[in-house]
Amino acid sequence: MTVDVTEIEKRINDSYELPNSVVDVVPHPLVTVRTYTYQHRDFIRQCLDGVLMQKTTFPFEFIIGEDFSTDGTREIVFEYAQRYPDVIRVITADYNVGGEANVIRCRRRTRGKYIALCDGDDYWTDPLKLQKQVDFLEAHPECGLVHTNCDVLYVAENKIVHSFCKFWGNRQIHYKDQGQLFYMLTEGPYPIKNSTIVFRASLYDTIQKQLDEIRGQFLMGDLAVWLEMSRLAKFHYIDEACAVYRVLPESVSRSRSVVKQLRFTLSAEEMRVYFVKKYRTDMPMPLKRRYNQALILYKTFVPNYIDRYPLIQPGVIERFFYKIHHPSTRFLVRLWFRLLFIKDYGIRYAVGKLMKRVRAMIHLQLNRS
Structure with missing residues (x-):
């Protein structure tokens, strides 16, 4: 079910940020890490710990969009916000605003030059993940996005596939130009997992108008972002598993139905x-x-x-x-x-x-x- 723009804006306006000292302690974060979470009680601690363990030479802020979970996720996020008031910014509301409004309200509070994502049911495993990706972006201005390999955990089967991209034969993912990358994205699955990426905030701002044109029309929002970005900038792949992507029995992209x-x-x-x-x-x-x-x-x-x-x-x-x-x-x-x-x-x-x-x-x- 799609929600009209007016209703989305109302939900965003009803949202608020928990008290914190991030803006004062980190006035100019180089990176904003964003996590969207809803009903992730069994996974959210691992997600938060993976972000907080990052070792960097630069300051970063951690924005968490908590969408009024009722399974205990909300309480866990609030607990972490109290423990790390100089890093974590929690954006929430007193009711469930939905995935689209949750993303937009977090995006509007982003201050970093670069944006990293980690979904609430995934987690990072490499404490140098952010440092490696940001170092590459800083040294290569023509590159707009860096993603890494990852392990894939099938929750129902309790099985993990290590180095997912290698497992599917993508030992080296590279291309000659943006045009070739766009072709790859349209012609078939391209192994970018949301929780492995870091991209330029300015690049996202550039494609915002195009994304707004198709808001709510498709169920797979991430692919639209990669497709628009791929026309304007190069992507870089780091062949190291720096995160774990969980495959749940029931989600937007996977269902028993x-x-x-x-x-x-x-x-x-x-x-x-x-x-x-x-x-x-x-x-x-x-x-x-x-x-x-x-x-x-x-x-x-x-x-x-x-x-x-x-x-x-x-x-x-x-x-x-x-x-x-x-x-x-x-x-x-x-x-x-x-x-x-x-x-x-x-x-x-x-x-x-x-x-x-x-x-x-x-x-x-x-x-x-």
Whole structure:
């Protein structure tokens, strides 16, 4: 559900900052670290400790957007704010303002030349993470964003994949220019995890108008930021795992609900199509296939969904499946295809788990050798 701009502004105006001495103690922070948290009771201490352990030669401030959690997260954040009043600034309200308002209210209080992010359910593991990234940005003015490798923790399975980018074959992530990076971001998944990045605040300010134009239209907000930034500045990748990214059973990007998962996938592909239409002259073939598949699969469950974009140069089979899911098609026919998909989804899920296990075994053997 999207929230209109007027309501978002009201929620921001209703927000307030807990008393602290950060502005007096750190009048000119080089970096602002931002954490957005809601219902992260089991994870938030590790997140906060990972930021507070950073060893730097420069001053930084730590802004926490606490969105009226009811599971104990709020009390933990307030406790840390009292213990570290010269570092932590807590922005909150007396009700849940939602993710978008939470991000904006923290952004407007940011003072650093650089911005680092760490989600409330993730955490940093390298005490020199900030120092390494800021050193590179200071030495390379053409670079707008630095991200690192990370470990990925699958909470439900209690399994961790070390050096995620290497695990997926991205041993060295580099490119010739901004144009090539933009192509990489639109044509397929690019391994940037939110909690591994540091970027220039000025670069974010430059793209703010473009981001405001699509506010609330897509479920995957981070990708839009990377796409806009990639047109204007270079990205740099540090091949060191400096953070842990948690994969929760239920989140915006991952769900036990097939419908929710398919909706998120479709929204991500819709965003890529939007940016390709806006900035590119050609539509990548991989994106055509992924978008068409995502649209058809989602309409299997939600046939009345109004397409943001029509099928892109569909083949005969794609047109056939799309027509099957049209609302005018008989209910029993659509139901049969839906059940067929559920069966297929279950098979693909089992195969996917098997392949993950095989890849993990190979990765383990490579590390031992």
